[in-house]
Amino acid sequence: MMPGGAITLRAELMKVYRQAVDRLSGRRQVAEFLFDHPFNSPFHVLAVGKAALSMAEGAHEVGGDCLRSGLVIHPLQQSAEQAPDSFTTLPAEHPLPGPGSFRAGKAVLDFMDSLPLDEPLLVLLSGGGSSLMEAPRKGVSEQDLHAVHEWLLGSGLDIVDVNRVRQCLSAVKGGALARRLNGCPAQVLCLSDVPPGQLPALASGPFLPPLGGSLPPLPDWISVLVGDYRSDATAAIRHHLLADAATLRNQVAAMCEDWDLPVRVMDEWLEGDAADVGRRLAETVLEAPPGIHVWSGETTVTLPQASGQGGRCQQLALAAAERLEGQSNVYFLACGSDGLDGPSGDAGAVVDGETVARGSSGELTAEDALDWADAGRFLGAAGDLVHIGPTETNINDLIIGLKLPSR
Structure with a gap:
């Protein structure tokens, strides 16, 4: 049965x-x-990414005595207290690589070199690994890599x-760890936060050949660093996709089936400018019959020289809220599946037709907040931010648009 009342509706969206x-x-x-696919002989685990600790717990839970060693690279914000004693855990920085990231990169290379050639490696890979695990190739410094990551961000x-x-x-990255295996058998389990068909982009593809295609336009100083880069041949390492954007959308849709409203799973990967996407999605819901729309993907925010508080989900949500102003029957949730959206520690926001009015009591207009990438400050004044802390997964951003029948 469909829940009723604005407070209850917002709470139900959060529950979903x-x-x-x-x-x-x-896990x-x-x-x-x-x-379903047990190991019956000794094996080792390398877990990297925002969900690394949770994935490692799942391997330890089932692996038993066959699991001989493990190395886990996880975000600094996550506590490793629950990690199995047999695992080495290394915290590292995200979204920009820092000293911990470079320590982690060296530790991973050493771990790979220490593996017995007759004992398989199970790799547990999730998004965020590009920053958490880093090591410069020859001719590039750690300072160079940090600067490139910062520009890209x-x-x-x-x-x-x-x-x-x-x-x-x-x-x-780009198959470098696959080339380090030297014949050691390996397979990779993935929680994907990248577009469909682009698995080599997950954590920058440490066990897959590099992404094809041309590089985007780059500043001269980055082009000089790239030089005439060519990748060595990369062995084919089997990858298993555990969950991705489609899995997330379908899971949400199944949970909304008893709301007495049509559920429309939108089979597209959301990308592009977060504010533009937010406005488009709001208009889609406003023009559609009553129902529930479910999207996922990863939009972008081009940061101004002096940016404010917030992340791409908050930017998307505030832009949607502008289009919803004055509407009493439409609600939007935009949150990161990892529980984090930008540097503030918030996951995203739930907005409605009164968000702009509530937030205008603060120091910013909605328009200025979007222009200055400061959506978080405006949404905080509106009371619409979502804060749950890091989750145990990382499979894109989730957007739910809810339109109720007119009264």
Whole structure:
């Protein structure tokens, strides 16, 4: 049955979001896979990404005595207290690589070199690995890599182009770790936060050949660093996709089936400028019959020279809220599946037709907040921010548009 009342509706959207990301946790997804595909002899684990700790827990839960060693590279914000004692855990920086990221990169290279050639490696890969694990290739410094990552972060480029550049400058990306296996058997389990068909972009593809295609336009100083980069041949390492954007959309749709409203799973990958996408999605819902629309993807924000507080989900949500102003029967949720959207620690926002009016009591107009990439400050004044802390997964941003029948 469809919930009623504005407060209840907002709470129900939040409940759907939280339950969906919990169902797609790294621990649960890895454990379910390994129950069906068990190891019956010694194996080792390398886990990298925002969901690395959770995925490693799933491997330990099922692997038992066969699991001989593990290395986990995880974000600084996550506590490793629950990690198995047999695992080495290394915290690292995100979204920009820092000292921990470079320590992690060296540790991964050393770990790969220490593997027994007759004992398989299970790699657990999730988004965020591009920043968390880094090592410069010959002729590139750690300072160079940090500067490139920083430029890419504010460039407005999509994740595929961003990681296409990163692969050219790194000793752990674009198949570099696959080439380090030296015949050791390996397979990779993935929680994907990249577009369909672009798995080499996940964590910049450490175990897959580099992304094809041309590099995007770059500043001269980055082009000089890239030089005439050419990748060595990369062995084919089997990858298993545990969950991705389509999985997330379908999970949410299943959870909304009893709301007595049509559920429309939108089979598209959202990308492009977050504010533009937010306005388009709001107009789609406003023009459609009553129902629930479910999207996922990863938009971008081109940062001004002096940017404010917020992330791409908050930017998208505020732009949608501008289009919804005065509407009493439409609600939007835009949140990161990893529980984090930008540097503030918020996951995103739930907005409605009164968001702009509520937020205007603060220091900013909605228009200025969008222009200055400061949507978080405006949405905070409106009371619309979502804060749940890091989740145990990372499979894109989730957007739900809810339109009720007119009263």
